Amino acid sequence: DTEVTQTPKHLVMGMTNKKSLKCEQHMGHRAMYWYKQKAKKPPELMFVYSYEKLSINESVPSRFSPECPNSSLLNLHLHALQPEDSALYLCASSASDRIPYNEQFFGPGTRLTVL
Amino acid sequence: AQKITQTQPGMFVQEKEAVTLDCTYDTSDPSYGLFWYKQPSSGEMIFLIYQGSYDQQNATEGRYSLNFQKARKSANLVISASQLGDSAMYFCAMSLSGNTPLVFGKGTRLSVIA
Numbered sequence: 001d002t003e004v005t006q007t008p009k010h011l012v013m014g015m016t017n018k019k020s021l022k023c024e025q026h027m028g029h030r031a032m033y034w035y036k037q038k039a040k041k042p043p044e045l046m047f048v049y050s051y052e053k054l055s056i057n058e059s060v061p062s063r064f065s066p067e068c069p070n071s072s073l074l075n076l077h078l079h080a081l082q083p084e085d086s087a088l089y090l091c092a093s094s095a096s097d098r099i100p101y102n103e104q105f106f107g108p109g110t111r112l113t114v115l
Numbered sequence: 116a117q118k119i120t121q122t123q124p125g126m127f128v129q130e131k132e133a134v135t136l137d138c139t140y141d142t143s144d145p146s147y148g149l150f151w152y153k154q155p156s157s158g159e160m161i162f163l164i165y166q167g168s169y170d171q172q173n174a175t176e177g178r179y180s181l182n183f184q185k186a187r188k189s190a191n192l193v194i195s196a197s198q199l200g201d202s203a204m205y206f207c208a209m210s211l212s213g214n215t216p217l218v219f220g221k222g223t224r225l226s227v228i229a
Contacts, residue, residue: 033216037158040222041221041222042206042219042220042221042222043160043206043219045216045217048216056216088158090158090160092160103150103162103165104162104217105162106152106159106160106161106162107159108157108158108159109158109159111158
């Protein structure tokens with residue numbers, strides 16, 4: 001199984017809502033990532049989890065809250081978002097971020113619209 | 116700091132022809148990896164091919180090959196026998212040894228014409 005799954009595929013939320021994005025992989029990978037991608041731009045790294053611990057936070061606003069309940073699951077909790085947070089949110093995993101240049105496998109993404 | 120440059124915002128290619136997508140990189144670290152990803156309009160980033168800085172031979176993966184010229188710091192992607200399904204955005208990316216995340220270029224949008 002070389003698949004990373006993400007739910008939901010699409011999400012529309014108001015600025016006062018609380019929602020969560022979910023990501024799951026069953027490849028035994030120990031590093032998981034959240035990226036944000038605006039239209040016609042490359043992905044921007046948000047968070048990296050390594051062995052279920054947050055290892056990188058790219059100065060992301062606190063209205064985005066990541067969580068890694070176990071080695072297969074990664075969540076992104078959303079609260080009080082702004083319209084400019086509307087984007088494609090991509091989850092990725094790799095065997096380990098301690099191995100040089102191991103490829104990341106991406107999920108299909110969640111298209112988020114904040115009204 | 117490392118940097119990836121893709122100078123072609125958009126490219127057109129005739130079906131069944133070969134096409135080269137350019138990528139140059141900049142790093143002072145001697146140990147790095149270079150990646151190409153394809154992103155169709157559906158959004159998913161699909162890993163295509165990888166080249167390590169110490170690899171002696173250019174990487175190949177089916178119709179994809181990577182023209183790695185270390186002295187020129189270029190890692191161009193060559194797609195042979197283009198298909199309509201190859202129409203997508205293509206990103207070149209780099210990571211350094213150790214715990215460093217991928218750095219992406221701005222991407223090239225490839226359109227394959229029948």
